[in-house]
Amino acid sequence: MTQVPISWFLTLSAVLFALGVAGFLFRRSIITVFMSIELMLNAVNLSFVTFAYEYKQVNGHLFTFFVMVVAAAEAAVGLAIILTVFKNRATLNIDDMDSMKD
Amino acid sequence: MDAFIVITIIKLLVIAFVLLTAVAYLQWVERKVIAHIQVRPGPYRVGPHGLLQPLADVIKLVTKEGLLPSYVNRPLYLFAPFIAVAMALLSIAVIPFGPTITVAGYSTWMQLTDLNIGVLFILAVSSMGVYGIALAGWSSNNKYALLGGLRSSAQMISYELPLALAIVSPLLLSNTLSLRDLVGSQAGDIFHWNILKLPFPQIVSFIIFVIAAFAETNRIPFDLPEAENELVAGFHTEYSSMKFASFFMAEYLNMVTVSAMATLLFLGGWEAPWPAAYGSSLVPTVIFAIAGLIAFYHASNPPHKLDRYTFAATGVIFLIIAAIFLAPIVQSWLLPLFWFLAKTGLILFVFIWIRGTLPRFRYDQLMGFAWKFLFPVAMLNLLVTSFLVAWRS
């Protein structure tokens, strides 16, 4: 068998997504949390591309493309926010950022 | 299948060997050219006219003690030069040096592999090259190195934009992303080259490309990451021996890559400036013959005693080369190679020439120049080009 079952790709995507969630849940550095989000997005992209292969359509690629662009925009704004937060609070620990509570 | 693998391995070895030698000698050429700009002889001791200097340098760098500072982040510190040189070598893989050739019945391209998105591939790989420098700067755990790394990553991100925008215009004219097809679309005379092609000659984007390429390769006047009077040696302050040599090599390889890119994108690749029917195939012969004659002239009244023989030998070699160019069997692949190398070499010479003439930018000027001048101009050029291309079609 020299061909890869399509479910393997999707399982890989699920595993990566779960690892992204794990990073979000268990990490305390805001930058790492942010990177976990990127990991999740990548996992989803993989499933999009896989579906595009399965249905032999280019649409999945375009979704991936749009996700990438949004991720780039998100990274630009998110990192700017992180910089500002760090400038004001001198911390990167996500548990210290809870002023939205009240 | 087997033949394909064998040929690929042969090509790989040839290209790797030639390229690395060329890079070593590029460094020698640079030292010589700058020396002559500054009216001094340059390397002169090792070999005739210092011709063996690169060999000596290599031996020195390899045998030097590889220092490993105790305070660095070891995995990344060791990984960074590897990334730098690997990414530099990777992009060479898709650059074609000439058209198809036939050797012993097997026909192949003078290129390791052809991707139909070759241009994008080179962009991708070169954007990965930043990591080598950034990680080197960070893992050295040294403030000069860190600042150098920061500067270089900011600079390379900034200049990647005008670079990419400048590339898009010739792509629009040629309507392909494959480097081989790109050259094919510029076949003919000099007015089919993208730099002079109608409806919109890409002179502006060529200049932008070259400027951005200077910045991407951290060359003067954009060598801020390694500004020695501010940052000691920038990101490679803490590096020595082969690790240092890797960065050095990566820089020169990148220079070769972008020069080759400029040649392929704007200057028609291996195409001759005018058709062979009007004698363009005789140009290399004439050049080498003249070079040989000059060598003979110098041999007749030598500045040094030894030169009587070395110059004569050189002249003979040149004349032989000139003769080889006349041989019809090799002409089919030697001529394109000649043109390709001549154009690439010209741009490389410009690199060196500018290093010998221009001062360095201030950092804010550097960023302002990229964002406030190059980027808008590239955008405008792209707009005009796309409008004209759409108009024509």
Place this chain on the structure above:
Amino acid sequence: MQLWLIPIFPLAGFLINGLFGKRFSKGLVNVFAIGAVLLSFAWVLKTISGLGDLTSPYTEHYFTWIQSGAFTINWDFSADRLTEVMLLVVTGVGLLIHIYSIGYMAHEHGPHHGGYYRFFSYMNLFMFFMLVLVLGANYLVLFVGWEGVGLSSYLLIGFYFTKKFATDAGNKAFIVNRIGDFGFSLAMFYIVKTFGTLDFNSVFSRAAGIPESTLTLIGLLLLVGATGKSAQIPLYVWLPDAMAGPTPVSALIHAATMVTAGVYMTARSWPIYTHAPAALETIAVIGIATAFFAATIGMAQNDIKKVFAYSTVSQLGYMFVGVGVGAFSTGIYHLVTHAFFKALLFLGSGAVIHSLSGEQDLRNMGGLRTKIPWTFWTMVCAWIAISGVPLTSGFFSKDAILLAAYQHAPWIYWVGTITAGITAFYVSRAMFLTFFGSYRGHEHHIHESPAVMTLPLAVLALLSLAGGYLFPVPAFLSNLFPPMEEVENSSLMAISVAFGLGGIALAYLMYAVKPALADSFVSGIKGLYTLVYNKYFVDEIYDATVVKPLVGGSRWVLWRGVDVGIIDGLANGIATASRGVGGVLRLVQSGNIRSYAAWVVFGSVALMVALGMLAGGAR
């Protein structure tokens, strides 16, 4: 013909002066303001010459404004002969008054009080809305202009907004007009319900097939709107107060153009009214009552502008009589001539006030005949015109109305004739008190107004005298309205002329020859005089019967009871309840992002479990 160009010029003038006028010099403001009206006037002339005979209305469609199912309202302008008459009056008289304003407002400056550019931008805004009103091809576009002129009128009455009486007068005008507009809106709702459209052409062409009761209701509701805008009983109270604005405003808006909008609207709606005789009769009664009633008040006023204000109310009554007796064209005829001589009277009184540096009380004037001869002689033209002296413009139009009224119901003719006598009397009284006798004021620097003011006066004087010949409106409009019987009754004409001349003579006797006679006469009928002097206490009655109960009811029932008790109580109760629930939910909001993420994961896991079970069940 590009009808839209007509109103667009004043709008442009308004925008330019309103937005940038602060930085302009007065000259530049003048250029834009006057230029806008001038261009508009020129375009009106070109349009009229271009439209030619115009036997059927000419309509231009611009865009669909409102579309809801089958119901469509287009933004259309249309022009017929009635529109042409109105356009000429509005832009022509408007242009003269704009020019006059240059001189009158010359001393206005400063950002708070005067605001030269503010005045002219409001005037241009008014012109814009008035032209939209006149040009509109359906009731809603007309209503836009209708409300727009109300707005600009409000802005201009309250022009001196640092003075309380001015702002109060503005508020009063606005609020009283709201009552009328309420009736107008209801009328439009009924029209939509009955006809399914607001377009003039389709409404009027179908009016014949509608039950009379419905048309009467619509007609009466439209009349409510008209009484508000045209200051008829019982909604006339705002107009005399509106004299708080600058005098050119009084001349333009509260004499010549805006207040005639009600007349225009009722005349425009004649197909509805001709099928609703009861409504038409109501118009005539209200008109004649207003005419008489206001004229009597006018006799006892001492403020020169108040006299002319009540005179305006009275003359508007005449126009309503003309419409109400079915002689629509005579109403419009009087509208035109009235625009000339009443604008002239106001502008003349403005010139008097201007030369006396703001004095408005008749008792402090006198003997100005020689000091400001230009003003005097032009006002004389208006005086004889309004008094109905033969061969002046007022004579023709008033006489046409009275003749039509006699045909309809003789008692209206007699009341109208008496009113004409009273009108002649009080206008003559104002003239004698102002220009004859000896000067009773304190001002020493009485000066004639500049040419920029006297020139429009001269033009208007010419029109007041000759307007009757120059603009034979009834003949011009004859094919638009239902035909009237042509009557020639020279005895009736002679009677009304006699009443007019008698009024002048009486005033001459009482105020020029023997001034003491007036005082003794007043003291003789003291009770009646007090009643008339205080305008029959109408304002006070309104205050006691409408305003006080409304204010009290609002304060005690609506505010304390409904608002504080019920609405606030409800809102506060909901808020308290939400806060209680929120207090519980707040425990979930720990502020810790990772906790939130855990909740999200929990939610997705729960969702997937549910999905899996559903899918499993389905299989």
Place this chain on the structure above:
Amino acid sequence: MDVVLFLIFAFIAVVAAINVVVQTHPIASAVSLIGVMGSLAILYLLLGAEFIAVAQVIVYAGAVMVLFIFVIMLLNAGAEVKRGRSLLVQLLGAPLLIALLGLLAYFVQRIFPRNVTVHFGGFTGGSAQAIGRALFTTYLLPFEVISLLILIAILGAIVLGRKELD
């Protein structure tokens, strides 16, 4: 051949992703994430998405992650401090995660049978030309909107990065 390639790069991706989560130092996480992205790019090539693969390298690995590393270097972010306060995550995090992964894997295995397979060259519709054509026809509006989004993001980043803002 395809299986071998897939296994190699899937293995690299998973190991690198685990490394992203496990490493305490942000920069180590970032480098690992670049590894994930790189191997994903190879897998995209396997799936016939050549343009997406290159875009992945250019945009994600070449631009987004450079930004990350840039910020990490700028802030000189060190290893993170263990100072958690989320009881919920400590108690429920791991079980929830295992449940999520288990459910996802279950659904994937159940819905997608094994007979649909991937081999290199099985789909060639992912060229730059095809994507460009779709982008400028079917997806023109999203494309324009997303360019607007980028513009807004640039402005937002500039405003946030201004010195006066505290």
